[in-house]
Amino acid sequence: MKNKWRNIVGIIAFVVLTSVIIFTVQGRNKTVTLELGIFAGSNWDVPNPENYKMFDEIISKFEKAYPGIKVTYRSGTLKEDYSEWLAQKIINGKQPDVFVVLSSDFNTFSSIGVMKDLNKLIENDQDFDREKLYTNALKSGQFRGHQYALPLEVVPVLMFANRTLLRNEGIEVPKGDWTWEDFYDICQRVTKDTDGDGKIDQFGTYGFTWQHAVYTNGQNLFDANGTTAYFEPSEVLESINFIKKLNELNQNFKPTSDDFDLGKVAFRPFPFSTYRAYKPYPLRVKKYSSFEWEGIKMPKGPNGNNAAELYSFLIGMSSITNNEKEAWELIKYLTTDESIQLSIFGYSHGVSALKNVNESDEAGEILLRDNPDEETVINMDMLEEVIENSIVIPSFEKYEEAMSMADKELFQVINGDKNAETSLSIIQREIEKFLIQ
Amino acid sequence: MNTKRNMSLTRTALFVINFTVIVFFSAIIYKTTDLICFSDQARDFLEKIKYVPITPWKVPLFTVSLLIILILGIFIREKYFLKKPFVLYLFCVADVIICIAIMYYLNLGYKGILFIAFTNIIIYVGGKKNKLFFLLGAIIIYMFFDYDIFSIKINMFSANDYIQYYTTSQRLYLFGFRNILTSLNEVVFILFMIFTIQNEIDENTKIKELYSRLFKNAEELKVVNIQLEDYAKKSEDMAKTRERNRLAREIHDTIGHALTGIATGLEACTELIDNDVSQTKIQLKKITELARKGLIDVRRSVSELRPDSLERFSLIPAINKLAEDINACTKTKVSVFIEGEPLKMGADEEETIYRVVQESITNSVRHGNANEIKIHLKFNDFMTYLTISDDGVGSTDLHKGFGLRHIKERVELLNGKVNFESEAGKGFITNVELPIRWG
Numbered sequence: 001m002k003n004k005w006r007n008i009v010g011i012i013a014f015v016v017l018t019s020v021i022i023f024t025v026q027g028r029n030k031t032v033t034l035e036l037g038i039f040a041g042s043n044w045d046v047p048n049p050e051n052y053k054m055f056d057e058i059i060s061k062f063e064k065a066y067p068g069i070k071v072t073y074r075s076g077t078l079k080e081d082y083s084e085w086l087a088q089k090i091i092n093g094k095q096p097d098v099f100v101v102l103s104s105d106f107n108t109f110s111s112i113g114v115m116k117d118l119n120k121l122i123e124n125d126q127d128f129d130r131e132k133l134y135t136n137a138l139k140s141g142q143f144r145g146h147q148y149a150l151p152l153e154v155v156p157v158l159m160f161a162n163r164t165l166l167r168n169e170g171i172e173v174p175k176g177d178w179t180w181e182d183f184y185d186i187c188q189r190v191t192k193d194t195d196g197d198g199k200i201d202q203f204g205t206y207g208f209t210w211q212h213a214v215y216t217n218g219q220n221l222f223d224a225n226g227t228t229a230y231f232e233p234s235e236v237l238e239s240i241n242f243i244k245k246l247n248e249l250n251q252n253f254k255p256t257s258d259d260f261d262l263g264k265v266a267f268r269p270f271p272f273s274t275y276r277a278y279k280p281y282p283l284r285v286k287k288y289s290s291f292e293w294e295g296i297k298m299p300k301g302p303n304g305n306n307a308a309e310l311y312s313f314l315i316g317m318s319s320i321t322n323n324e325k326e327a328w329e330l331i332k333y334l335t336t337d338e339s340i341q342l343s344i345f346g347y348s349h350g351v352s353a354l355k356n357v358n359e360s361d362e363a364g365e366i367l368l369r370d371n372p373d374e375e376t377v378i379n380m381d382m383l384e385e386v387i388e389n390s391i392v393i394p395s396f397e398k399y400e401e402a403m404s405m406a407d408k409e410l411f412q413v414i415n416g417d418k419n420a421e422t423s424l425s426i427i428q429r430e431i432e433k434f435l436i437q
Numbered sequence: 438m439n440t441k442r443n444m445s446l447t448r449t450a451l452f453v454i455n456f457t458v459i460v461f462f463s464a465i466i467y468k469t470t471d472l473i474c475f476s477d478q479a480r481d482f483l484e485k486i487k488y489v490p491i492t493p494w495k496v497p498l499f500t501v502s503l504l505i506i507l508i509l510g511i512f513i514r515e516k517y518f519l520k521k522p523f524v525l526y527l528f529c530v531a532d533v534i535i536c537i538a539i540m541y542y543l544n545l546g547y548k549g550i551l552f553i554a555f556t557n558i559i560i561y562v563g564g565k566k567n568k569l570f571f572l573l574g575a576i577i578i579y580m581f582f583d584y585d586i587f588s589i590k591i592n593m594f595s596a597n598d599y600i601q602y603y604t605t606s607q608r609l610y611l612f613g614f615r616n617i618l619t620s621l622n623e624v625v626f627i628l629f630m631i632f633t634i635q636n637e638i639d640e641n642t643k644i645k646e647l648y649s650r651l652f653k654n655a656e657e658l659k660v661v662n663i664q665l666e667d668y669a670k671k672s673e674d675m676a677k678t679r680e681r682n683r684l685a686r687e688i689h690d691t692i693g694h695a696l697t698g699i700a701t702g703l704e705a706c707t708e709l710i711d712n713d714v715s716q717t718k719i720q721l722k723k724i725t726e727l728a729r730k731g732l733i734d735v736r737r738s739v740s741e742l743r744p745d746s747l748e749r750f751s752l753i754p755a756i757n758k759l760a761e762d763i764n765a766c767t768k769t770k771v772s773v774f775i776e777g778e779p780l781k782m783g784a785d786e787e788e789t790i791y792r793v794v795q796e797s798i799t800n801s802v803r804h805g806n807a808n809e810i811k812i813h814l815k816f817n818d819f820m821t822y823l824t825i826s827d828d829g830v831g832s833t834d835l836h837k838g839f840g841l842r843h844i845k846e847r848v849e850l851l852n853g854k855v856n857f858e859s860e861a862g863k864g865f866i867t868n869v870e871l872p873i874r875w876g
Binding site for chain 1: 473474477479482484486487488489491492493494495
């Protein structure tokens with residue numbers, strides 16, 4: 001009996017020991033394969049045929065820099081399918097080690113624990129310097145104070161001015177820090193019936209929403225945790241009233257995106273990526289070819305800056321990855337290596353989240369290459385300023401729903417007779433109630 | 438015996454049912470995940486469940502392995518630890534933890550697995566207080582680990598919610614099957630409880646039965662005892678009668694015979710004395726002879742009839758007599774010293790002491806050439822100490838000849854101790870310690 005037990009214990013000890021040895025030896029020699037989740041095309045909904053080329057280039061550079069790590073990705077997933085594709089991977093427990101996150105997924109994924117909290121990795125990594133990135137860019141990858149993702153690139157919102165229209169009206173393209181009053185003044189001057197059919201057919205602005213007004217007035221609508229709403233401050237009321245005033249200029253006629261495309265609208269807010277995609281040849285010929293246009297800062301409200309919201313293209317790590325260290329190296333490499341960021345800047349249409357990259361001569365050259373027009377006001381200094389002044393919309397689970405609640409109510413205020421102040425306090429109450437549910 | 442078998446049957450049934458439930462729930466989680474992916478609803482699903490579900494293939498793997506560990510745990514404690522209460526407590530705690538783990542993997546959609554932990558506590562935890570304590574803990578866990586309670590604080594998605602992804606008719610079947618299984622589980626657990634109670638009742642009845650039988654036996658014993666006493670008295674009376682008869686016969690045979698002879702002889706002498714004096718003298722001598730013989734007979738009879746205490750030879754005088762005899766016949770001087778009150782000793786005890794003294798004196802005289810022998814007798818409450826020492830040649834090697842061994846055997850027969858001390862030229866000492874029985 002005693003011998004039998006001794007044998008069993010011996011066998012178990014032997015098996016454990018050999019397997020430990022085998023695994024450590026294997027672990028030392030084995031190359032780690034990381035799966036990267038990306039989709040085809042641009043995050044910014046502009047044509048980008050070179051997306052895979054960009055990633056292939058980056059991956060081969062990374063593999064050269066980290067010989068023990070191999071990176072694979074599945075090609076062919078479209079952006080519109082990416083969310084579902086990733087979700088299927090997640091519920092089967094097969095999500096990629098590192099994956100890019102759509103902004104519409106970031107709230108859900110970080111709240112349900114799909115993504116790894118990067119705070120500890122950042123703290124323990126001596127090479128990672130938060131200061132190198134724009135605070136706003138970092139903020140966009142945060143959920144309830146935890147960094148769940150890092151920005152691959154960011155895109156601020158700019159105002160697109162129809163230079164042809166303004167020239168015809170004898171108005172100079174606003175430059176520098178222009179205000180709502182300047183904005184309203186120009187809109188008032190350009191809004192008219194040009195062909196004399198009694199219908200207004202030239203407009204001041206299209207697509208300048210109440211949110212744009214609130215953000216350019218320096219106000220955020222929610223706190224970072226998504227527990228408090230800010231609909232009652234006077235800045236919000238100011239913004240709503242401003243939008244109402246702008247709308248009234250058009251009387252009962254509403255401009256459409258076609259009107260803008262046909263050159264009949266003076267101003268339209270656009271993400272910077274659109275500027276980068278459509279400004280250079282050949283796309284500039286395809287769209288907006290009937291007029292000259294220019295990107296300028298957003299007009300600022302009495303309490304705000306010349307910047308609206310900031311969009312970010314985020315990349316994060318799976319919470320169940322077996323190769324945390326390697327995955328972190330990859331994320332770090334993609335987001336903070338200056339040469340990589342520069343090549344992303346070259347291929348894609350956003351702006352790097354790294355200060356150094358945007359301040360470099362190379363970045364300036366790339367921007368100039370995109371834009372042969374010498375009159376441009378967009379330069380790297382201006383972009384940096386806009387990024388740093390932008391409003392980062394907080395991430396929380398109920399954001400979309402809360403926003404659509406507010407949107408519904410404010411639509412009636414802007415387009416109807418509802419009292420703005422009362423509506424805002426109703427919205428405030430209802431959304432607060434919804435948030436604590 | 439029957440309820441015992443039923444209990445183990447219900448326990449097996451509990452395992453079988455829980456295994457089925459686990460497989461059923463795992464299958465639903467697995468299958469529904471497939472269904473969700475197939476119909477491209479994964480993103481909406483994530484939005485709904487608000488947490489990352491456990492990887493589908495891990496659910497059956499982990500839950501079934503945990504169940505197997507649970508079963509193995511029972512076999513191990515049955516085989517090795519049945520008599521170690523502390524280990525059994527640990528096992529019961531482990532049971533509860535394993536059950537919680539299984540519940541966790543099933544997203545808290547099912548808590549019937551805890552019944553297995555309950556049955557183990559009922560069976561393996563001894564002592565009413567401990568059992569109550571353990572059961573209370575398990576019940577609190579049972580109440581607390583409820584999906585409806587947990588999902589308030591923590592985002593959870595129970596297997597039941599997966600069922601929502603099927604068509605209405607499929608859902609009915611699935612819910613139906615789930616309900617059958619869970620109620621079956623409850624019913625079996627209730628059955629187990631019933632059998633446990635039945636088992637306890639059976640044991641109680643058995644104990645009562647045994648107790649009443651014992652009581653009856655004691656009563657019977659009392660009666661028998663009285664009868665026995667009665668019988669003893671009767672038999673004593675019979676012995677008395679028998680003795681009287683013997684006495685009568687004895688008197689008749691001895692004294693009667695002698696007195697008859699004497700009377701007849703004396704009558705003859707009366708006739709003869711006038712005619713022949715010398716013949717009469719002869720006759721009278723014969724009669725005297727006869728009377729003497731009669732007297733001897735009477736003495737013998739009397740000595741046979743004498744009660745025990747009178748007939749027994751007294752130890753101290755006997756030893757004194759022994760000493761006097763030796764003093765008279767040999768040049769060796771024997772002296773006797775008595776200390777303490779001689780006790781009332783048993784015949785065997787007195788005999789032993791007498792024999793030891795006798796044998797020792799014989800040895801001293803025969804082998805030791807002793808000039809002087811001292812006999813010390815000391816009586817204690819429960820002990821008699823006897824020391825016989827001489828000034829003879831002694832002996833270096835005590836060859837226990839027949840005599841010494843004989844002494845030893847006698848003394849040890851009465852739980853006494855004996856030792857012999859001797860050196861060449863320094864005499865021989867025999868020490869005896871003899872415990873005395875009382876009464």
